[in-house]
Amino acid sequence: MAAAVAVMAGAVLAGIWIESAPPVADHVHTSEGAAQDRADRREPPFAQTDPVHDWSGVSKGEYESWALDRRLTAGEARELRGIDLTDPVEGNDRLARWARSLGARPILGTGPGGEAVLTFQLRGTRTRPVVVNQFRAKVDKSSCRISRAVTVISFTSQGGGAPAQLEFNLDAPVPVAELMEEDGETGLYQERRFDSLSAEGDPSGFRVEAYSGRTCEWTIEADWEDSFGKGTFTIDDSGKPFVIEAPVRATDVWVDDMWSKRFVPVEELR
Template sequence: MPTTAGTRSAAAPDERRGSASKSPSRAGSPGPSVSSVGGSVDGSGDGDGHAAGGASGEGAGVDGAGAPTVVVDPYKFDDPCSQHYLVDRPAQQVPPPPNESDARGWVTALGGVPSGEQLLALTVQGSGKATVVLKALHVRVLDKGAPLAWNDYAMGVGCGGGVETKSFTVDLDAGRPAVALKGGQRDFPYKVSESDPEVFYVFADAQAHDVSWYLELDWSSGTRSGTVRVDDHGKPFRTSGNVGRPAYDYPLGGSEWGKAAPAG
């Protein structure tokens, strides 16, 4: 399968793989990721808080398109109540859970970290009319430690729903985390262009560790090829296990956080 985590692309810049800080602020970085062609590019955020990740390209030929653009939403909910966050505050100091559209501000203000599972939505689009082949998606772990000893807050109670299209999973607790297929989804490669984007969902699971990580997307178009780093505005994603942590939920119609059964 082309989605193993053990093979690093020669096109990916080594200087982008330094150790990440253990500061909780990693979860509150400004936004989804956008990438462009050239050697390791960091762009500025747009008015919607979208940030730029890195991209690298190979090949001197003029045949083919440049690197695809990847826009990432790291605050996606599988359903309105699926997401949990670890927060280093007592329940009395935590405001009510946000809607998905307000999750970034809520998490940033509290210094929270996605717990148990984090869902990323990746929108990948070609940079021109030429077809770009998306060859593989890899996981890169920068740091892995003991799960955070914070309180676990659920975003809701008694909800349903769920994402059903082009979904993949990542077991961040594994010795060599890799992107795996979810629910019969077909594997890479995929094809995109400027007028024909793809949306991928990545379910990253952590139970026993606090993990800093990012993704790399291998691409080619004609004689050009490269790797796009997929992260949160130049910072790694961060996901922590929540097993056994004090757990709270906010019942529908309630006015305060209440004790819930810990994750197990």
């Protein structure tokens, strides 16, 4: 002990200051934190689940509409009239099989505007939280056109599904997300909410409704920010853009008749 004191005293007299090293555990912790930060930077800000298109859900009172780019032949019209709708679930299944056999496609919206309804989740991938500041729709204007649909087959007694969390007017100059609150109030997402996502936290789920008077391809862009920086994440349909269609020029329109439990041309109901 006396020797140690003597060495220390000598060092001080010589103008040498001896600083004790920090604990080894602090070095390890700092090194692990830096490694985790580097790993976080290599990860995308979050991951997206495959979207679920909410255009078919008989249990919720929602039914598919179908579009075809030609008129039905006389034989096809007789086949459509023959689909029994007494049991709406079975009738919807029969309609779906029959429509697909003709090359028809399911759509939402049979009036002046088309709709797209979908749900998806965003899951955090980084240790540090990533905040979503804004959602907006990006419309590929070069893809927009008037729908080629000539025939539309639709159930008239559609019910409502769950309320949308995010709504987009795809015909707006800048289609930013409108947020629908549980109490019915609406406002811009960026003014009412933000989602914070991390690898250890819960994912955030979204139900989206979009509207347009055209047929267009579109995606959703999420502006994000974390302690490393900021950027934009694209939400799409499993690597492809979403598609919305408004059959505004359809002339061969069929709807379900609640009395006969059959499909009939809309003119017969007027």
